[in-house]
Amino acid sequence: MKKIFLLSIALIVSNIILTSCNQSSKNKEMVKKENYGVHKGKEVYLFTLTNKSGNVLKLTNFGARITWIEIPDRAGKKENITFGFDTFDKMINGDVYFGSIVGRYANRIANGKFSLDGKEYSLAINNGKNSLHGGPGGWHSQVWNAEVPAKTTAPTVKFTYQSPDMEEGYPGNMNVEATYTWTDNNEIVIDYKCTTDKKTVLNITNHAYFNLHGAGNGDILDHQLVIKADKFVAVDSGLIPTGEFRPVAGTPFDFTTPHTVGERINADYDQLILGNGYDHTYIFNNKEEVDATVYEPVSGRFIEVLSDQPGVQFYCGNFLNGKSIGYGGKPYIKRSGLCLETGHYPDSPNHPDFPTTVLNPGETFTSQTIYRFSVK
């Protein structure tokens, strides 16, 4: 009796070991790592993640970027729907933000200045008189460390970066993690984790551009958008918040029900004129699981965005001008891609009434954003 009992225990244990080995080896099989280039003396890799649905996500540790998202249309035809370049060389010389993780402070900080405990910090200026996306040497431009974790249920790559004290003017050494999981349900799950050794500010996001016709195939003006937000952050001509949280009701900014991006974009409305189109932070109502959706009726492709962050920057590619030549030699023209950058509001360090972006030593910032792809 005792022997049988011990035998069954041994069988159960070996099964557990076998299952976890299988899982980890399968995971390694689902993430292919290739040399991509060298930047600032560091190796840059391209990671190809294939999920159980047979769809491919590509990432690189240069800027911890998403470079390729292959999604079938209604008829099953696969197409890459995010912006990127044919080679690493072209990426280095092209638009700096495509698909990257942006920090230490995504979006703008007015005049590149903020204060913490009475001490003023001056940031690198790179957008008129303001600081944008962590400065020119922000996280999008760094070579991150990359790891393919052994035990995961879906293909996963974890990127880490040590942002040094006073990098681009920000205080504190910060340890940053951005982990991408490509689920079998065609979801990109991004898990962020940051710690600091000095009081600092933080706003981290991903800057992927989407075009559900396929990257480089025309504009996104026919994409139908929903953002579950009753208010947005009004801005001045430098795209700096005025402090007003404006209700969307009755304005071209109301995406609480589906509207195409193009439907009202040329309306004679102050915020559209100041923003050169939509380039604004929407304040999530945070009442439902899904915070935003994008639907493109020709292909049927559909994105759902889920986030625990207070808002999203909806940017519809107003500054794209065709100079960035993407995959297959296709130029990324004005409004040929849209971004839904989850995060905090711009210039929060200078607005004490905005949700705080301060991170203290001893605290751990964690956050998750999911982009879920399907067809309707």
Ligand code: GAL
């Ligand atoms: C967006 C921002 C735009 C523009 C773009 C980069 O996040 O809202 O104004 O700066 O990045 O070209």
